[in-house]
Amino acid sequence: MASPITAKEKPSENPILFVARPMATAARQFAKSLIRPATIVYPYERLEDPTFRDRVAVASGRPIGVGHVWDNYRGVHALNIATCISCNLCAFSCPDLCIEMVTVPGGDPKHPKKCPEIDYGKCSYCGFCSDACPEGCLTMTTRYELSVARRAEMVYSPEKLYDVFRTKLPMNPIRVERPANEDAILLDPPLCIGCNACSRDCPTQCITMLDIPKPAAKPGEKQTKRIWKEPVINDSDCVRCGTCISVCPKECLFWGTRK
Amino acid sequence: MSEMWINMGPQHPMTHGLWNLRVKIDGEMILDVDPEMGYLHRGIEKISEDRHYNEVITLMDRCCYVAGFAWEHLYIQSAEQALGLRPPERAEYLRVLCDEFQRIASHLMWYAAFVQDIGLMSPFLYGMRDRDLVLDLFQSYTGARMTYEYMRVGGVRNDVPPGFTDQARKVLDWLSDRFVEYDQLCLGSTIFRERCDDLGTLKANDCVAHGVTGPMLRAAGLKRDLRKDRPYAAYDRLEFDVAVADSADVTARYLVRMEEMRQSVRILRQVVDWLDRHPGPVLAERLPRWLGAPYAPIGNEGYLLKRHYAKGVGFSAVEEPHGEAQAYVVNDGGEHPYRVKFRSPVFANISAARQYLVGYHVADIPPIMGSVDVCVGEVDR
Numbered sequence: 295m296a297s298p299i300t301a302k303e304k305p306s307e308n309p310i311l312f313v314a315r316p317m318a319t320a321a322r323q324f325a326k327s328l329i330r331p332a333t334i335v336y337p338y339e340r341l342e343d344p345t346f347r348d349r350v351a352v353a354s355g356r357p358i359g360v361g362h363v364w365d366n367y368r369g370v371h372a373l374n375i376a377t378c379i380s381c382n383l384c385a386f387s388c389p390d391l392c393i394e395m396v397t398v399p400g401g402d403p404k405h406p407k408k409c410p411e412i413d414y415g416k417c418s419y420c421g422f423c424s425d426a427c428p429e430g431c432l433t434m435t436t437r438y439e440l441s442v443a444r445r446a447e448m449v450y451s452p453e454k455l456y457d458v459f460r461t462k463l464p465m466n467p468i469r470v471e472r473p474a475n476e477d478a479i480l481l482d483p484p485l486c487i488g489c490n491a492c493s494r495d496c497p498t499q500c501i502t503m504l505d506i507p508k509p510a511a512k513p514g515e516k517q518t519k520r521i522w523k524e525p526v527i528n529d530s531d532c533v534r535c536g537t538c539i540s541v542c543p544k545e546c547l548f549w550g551t552r553k
Numbered sequence: 554m555s556e557m558w559i560n561m562g563p564q565h566p567m568t569h570g571l572w573n574l575r576v577k578i579d580g581e582m583i584l585d586v587d588p589e590m591g592y593l594h595r596g597i598e599k600i601s602e603d604r605h606y607n608e609v610i611t612l613m614d615r616c617c618y619v620a621g622f623a624w625e626h627l628y629i630q631s632a633e634q635a636l637g638l639r640p641p642e643r644a645e646y647l648r649v650l651c652d653e654f655q656r657i658a659s660h661l662m663w664y665a666a667f668v669q670d671i672g673l674m675s676p677f678l679y680g681m682r683d684r685d686l687v688l689d690l691f692q693s694y695t696g697a698r699m700t701y702e703y704m705r706v707g708g709v710r711n712d713v714p715p716g717f718t719d720q721a722r723k724v725l726d727w728l729s730d731r732f733v734e735y736d737q738l739c740l741g742s743t744i745f746r747e748r749c750d751d752l753g754t755l756k757a758n759d760c761v762a763h764g765v766t767g768p769m770l771r772a773a774g775l776k777r778d779l780r781k782d783r784p785y786a787a788y789d790r791l792e793f794d795v796a797v798a799d800s801a802d803v804t805a806r807y808l809v810r811m812e813e814m815r816q817s818v819r820i821l822r823q824v825v826d827w828l829d830r831h832p833g834p835v836l837a838e839r840l841p842r843w844l845g846a847p848y849a850p851i852g853n854e855g856y857l858l859k860r861h862y863a864k865g866v867g868f869s870a871v872e873e874p875h876g877e878a879q880a881y882v883v884n885d886g887g888e889h890p891y892r893v894k895f896r897s898p899v900f901a902n903i904s905a906a907r908q909y910l911v912g913y914h915v916a917d918i919p920p921i922m923g924s925v926d927v928c929v930g931e932v933d934r
Contacts (some may be wrong), residue, residue: 316742368696389608420702
């Protein structure tokens with residue numbers, strides 16, 4: 295703006311005109327809204343239903359087709375228990391700490407299967423958990439009606455989230471791509487004792503324990519007591535959940551760039 | 554004893570949020586005012602200190618509930634500077650797209666609330682109706698209508714869906730027609746003009762002295778807009794004018810905001826055309842691991858991070874719909890920001906209330922404070 299804008303000439307001082315002019319604009323809109331309402335009768339008509347959405351758009355003269363990607367909506371989560379690998383990434387990525395991993399039937403007694411339980415009293419619907427889910431089993435759906443009578447009902451168990459999954463609501467289709475040059479989990483060989491903890495707890499079974507040669511004992515030196523195995527991590531299967539790092543008793547696994 | 558202090562707030566239709574304006578009155582005249590903020594303080598700066606860089610974004614949307622994108626952009630910029638990252642160019646344009654649509658949505662929200670403050674009901678409905686179109690657009694690519702959580706350190710979460718730019722053009726065309734209608738309703742009405750002319754005057758030197766920024770400053774005739782004066786994101790590659798008015802009163806603020814919306818439409822048309830022509834990545838390539846799309850726990854090697862990653866500080870200033878917002882992020886090499894500090898424009902704008910309220914009548918408080926565009930979420934943080 296080259297020069298400051300100033301209010302244009304004063305509106306008419308004529309008492310009829312100065313009321314009539316703005317009212318004419320309002321009256322046009324009012325007349326339009328009588329035949330074509332700009333709103334919908336919510337519980338009976340819903341915006342996620344394209345027919346109503348179109349009707350509202352067409353009727354009120356608004357551009358048609360705006361905001362039609364309703365599937366992107368971030369609502370209640372859907373969990374496919376069958377494909378969940380219990381990697382814990384959803385719980386780790388949650389800024390509100392509303393996800394707790396609880397045991398569900400299906401795992402073996404030594405390694406129980408754990409799936410996310412979400413407390414919607416705390417959830418902020420940021421979608422970080424479904425972005426983090428490496429298997430795509432935790433997604434967000436378009437369900438947005440959550441009113442309950444008791445607080446305990448706000449906590450959705452994995453089974454309840456699975457019920458949401460089975461309703462076949464549209465899932466949020468936007469997937470965040472995994473970066474190509476992601477850091478990998480590396481091993482510091484001198485520290486490893488070959489205990490198998492990482493391989494045992496890996497949710498994707500991408501760690502195999504390979505035999506390594508036992509060095510010949512030098513005279514006068516005590517032989518290190520360990521299992522002569524070392525973990526080898528398959529980077530393409532690894533989901534970078536860090537479970538192996540947290541279970542490693544010797545802290546010999548760490549994040550780094552694979553050469 | 555003809556003088557007394559009254560509380561306008563914290564629960565009052567004028568406040569548009571949770572704050573208290575203490576007013577010293579003598580009959581109808583305002584003798585002194587004392588704004589009290591802090592009712593909505595949530596400690597966002599402190600909470601940010603134990604969250605990952607990306608997780609702070611969830612707080613930014615709740616900082617200002619009518620301009621979430623502007624605050625996301627503000628934080629993201631300083632976090633990127635602190636971490637030494639650069640977003641791809643397409644992400645910068647997408648951020649401008651978010652910012653400018655957000656400016657329109659915020660100004661429409663202001664318009665709706667402001668005209669209702671001065672007693673006009675129909676423009677309120679029009680403002681809210683038209684803002685909904687912008688929110689629909691936001692929902693189509695972020696998945697939410699108010700709390701977007703869309704920007705990421707190093708870019709944005711996802712690209713806009715196919716066909717988005719056509720929808721955006723439709724909305725821009727439609728909005729341009731509506732701005733004419735708004736002016737007919739307000740500027741064309743003598744009632745509006747009699748009410749708002751020469752009301753709440755705050756001259757440019759007072760604005761500067763009290764740190765008042767944004768449309769209030771530009772309404773006083775000072776041409777100051779961070780998008781021009783300190784270009785960030787893609788603003789240096791876009792053509793637009795800074796809206797300036799000279800009468801420094803409520804009408805001038807109305808004019809500036811209306812002109813800003815028109816300029817936003819102008820910027821958005823360029824951005825949408827650019828997005829059509831330049832596909833590309835929206836997230837930076839080499840991000841530190843915990844900033845990559847899927848989060849992984851730090852595990853027990855947190856001590857290693859401080860050795861591995863560079864330290865730094867970041868400062869950014871963004872022309873938010875309400876004024877100049879600033880952010881300062883200190884990165885000490887860990888996975889969380891060491892300190893985050895924000896400067897809220899509205900805090901300064903309403904702190905100067907004594908300058909533009911004293912001398913007017915009690916009945917003038919709602920239109921004057923309405924023209925300031927108060928968003929308490931960012932005042933108290």
